[in-house]
Amino acid sequence: MKRSFVIFVISIINCVAWAQTATVQPKIMVIPYTKQGEDIAQVLENDVNKRIVLTKVKEAFDSRGFTTVDFAAKLKSLSRTEGLTTDSQSDLKSMIIQQSGADIYVETEMDILLSSSGNSVKIILTAYDISTGVSISNKVGESGKFYTDDIGKLGSKAVEKIADEFLDIMQVKFTDIVNNGRSISVEFGFDSASALSMSTEIGNEGLTLADQLELWMSEHAYKNNYHIQGTTDKKMIFDDVKIPLKDDNGNNYNINKFGLEFLRFARSLGLQITRNIANNTLVITFK
Amino acid sequence: MMLLQSLLLAYAQYNVTAINATNETVTMRCVGYGKKAVAAAKDAELSAIRTLLFEGVTNTRYTMPLISEDRLTVEAKFRKFFDDFYNGGYKDFIESSVVAVPFGKNDLKQKCIVLDVCVRVPQLRRYLENKDIIRKFGL
Numbered sequence: 553m554k555r556s557f558v559i560f561v562i563s564i565i566n567c568v569a570w571a572q573t574a575t576v577q578p579k580i581m582v583i584p585y586t587k588q589g590e591d592i593a594q595v596l597e598n599d600v601n602k603r604i605v606l607t608k609v610k611e612a613f614d615s616r617g618f619t620t621v622d623f624a625a626k627l628k629s630l631s632r633t634e635g636l637t638t639d640s641q642s643d644l645k646s647m648i649i650q651q652s653g654a655d656i657y658v659e660t661e662m663d664i665l666l667s668s669s670g671n672s673v674k675i676i677l678t679a680y681d682i683s684t685g686v687s688i689s690n691k692v693g694e695s696g697k698f699y700t701d702d703i704g705k706l707g708s709k710a711v712e713k714i715a716d717e718f719l720d721i722m723q724v725k726f727t728d729i730v731n732n733g734r735s736i737s738v739e740f741g742f743d744s745a746s747a748l749s750m751s752t753e754i755g756n757e758g759l760t761l762a763d764q765l766e767l768w769m770s771e772h773a774y775k776n777n778y779h780i781q782g783t784t785d786k787k788m789i790f791d792d793v794k795i796p797l798k799d800d801n802g803n804n805y806n807i808n809k810f811g812l813e814f815l816r817f818a819r820s821l822g823l824q825i826t827r828n829i830a831n832n833t834l835v836i837t838f839k
Numbered sequence: 840m841m842l843l844q845s846l847l848l849a850y851a852q853y854n855v856t857a858i859n860a861t862n863e864t865v866t867m868r869c870v871g872y873g874k875k876a877v878a879a880a881k882d883a884e885l886s887a888i889r890t891l892l893f894e895g896v897t898n899t900r901y902t903m904p905l906i907s908e909d910r911l912t913v914e915a916k917f918r919k920f921f922d923d924f925y926n927g928g929y930k931d932f933i934e935s936s937v938v939a940v941p942f943g944k945n946d947l948k949q950k951c952i953v954l955d956v957c958v959r960v961p962q963l964r965r966y967l968e969n970k971d972i973i974r975k976f977g978l
Contacts, residue, residue, distance in 0.1 A: 616976035617968075617975055618975075
């Protein structure tokens with residue numbers, strides 16, 4: 553009897569443990585800064601110091617138990633699958649950012665200052681949310697002047713000085729996301745053959761489609777937190793909509809589930825839609 | 840009485856100055872007060888720890904506190920943890936504690952000691968993460 557009770561208690565504990573879902577972590581990618589038209593692959597291949605700085609930034613993330621998406625590996629894999637040539641690499645950086653599946657990218661810029669009183673390196677780290685373009689954390693680090701030609705070492709020194717603070721600021725933003733939801737953007741548009749527009753009256757209350765969309769958004773955005781970028785007769789863009797990390801049952805909640813909720817709402821109004829998701833942007837097209 | 844104690848705690852200033860910071864440690868010069876040298880030394884060490892936890896150490900890479908929430912709220916929320924931690928658990932994260940000015944009376948006739956306290960920050964952070972006092976990096 554006693555043994556059965558112990559087994560029962562252990563199985564209950566197991567069930568509780570399994571019921572807790574680990575939060576899906578954002579994917580972070582560290583990339584080098586490139587000027588307009590500069591070939592990002594060449595920038596990395598030709599400059600060992602930039603690779604050192606990039607690795608140093610990745611190390612800082614690793615030290616906090618967070619693994620980043622490897623930029624060099626993504627670059628190689630994309631070059632293979634997309635058959636990229638140097639001619640088509642003018643906007644390779646945007647393409648990698650878009651196709652890497654990363655949610656956040658950290659841009660590292662290195663400025664080398666050579667002088668007779670010693671050499672120094674300045675590092676600028678900037679983290680961006682890919683979906684909204686919002687800057688998450690910025691920090692400038694300086695190595696200080698040293699009589700050395702080892703630029704990689706100076707770069708590492710500059711990164712070390714600011715890495716902790718840079719990550720701490722990012723963590724503050726993550727805590728804000730946990731408390732107030734993560735940002736997505738939602739775009740509503742119409743199929744070319746659609747007879748609808750934003751001013752079409754939908755439903756029994758005589759409200760226009762634009763009104764219906766805003767009412768739905770105010771009910772479904774986390775803590776009623778959303779921002780409308782603009783509305784025209786053929787388009788309505790919510791550039792920042794907060795969605796929770798978890799649903800009411802403690803399961804992970806994402807942009808796809810948010811889209812599903814909208815699909816149900818659209819069907820309840822007798823509307824047909826298509827959904828597309830790319831980089832935390834939900835694109836809804838009314839047929 | 841409790842309210843007065845809370846107010847005193849909330850506005851207590853730590854007498855702490857940063858000396859040096861590396862990737863692994865931060866060293867602070869701390870003044871500790873107490874009737875006896877041992878109590879004053881503990882007060883100095885706890886000032887260093889509390890500064891790191893709740894205030895951040897200015898002019899170092901650890902300017903942001905390890906715990907971003909209000910001190911009284913967190914200490915009340917994890918009362919058992921902090922009771923154990925302040926009663927000796929914190930010593931695991933102190934690399935060195937060197938007397939800079941021996942125990943004695945200061946200009947205000949207060950009995951105090953000045954220590955250079957070196958704290959292992961990444962280990963302390965990991966410990967707090969593992970005990971669920973702070974969240975790990977990420978969401």
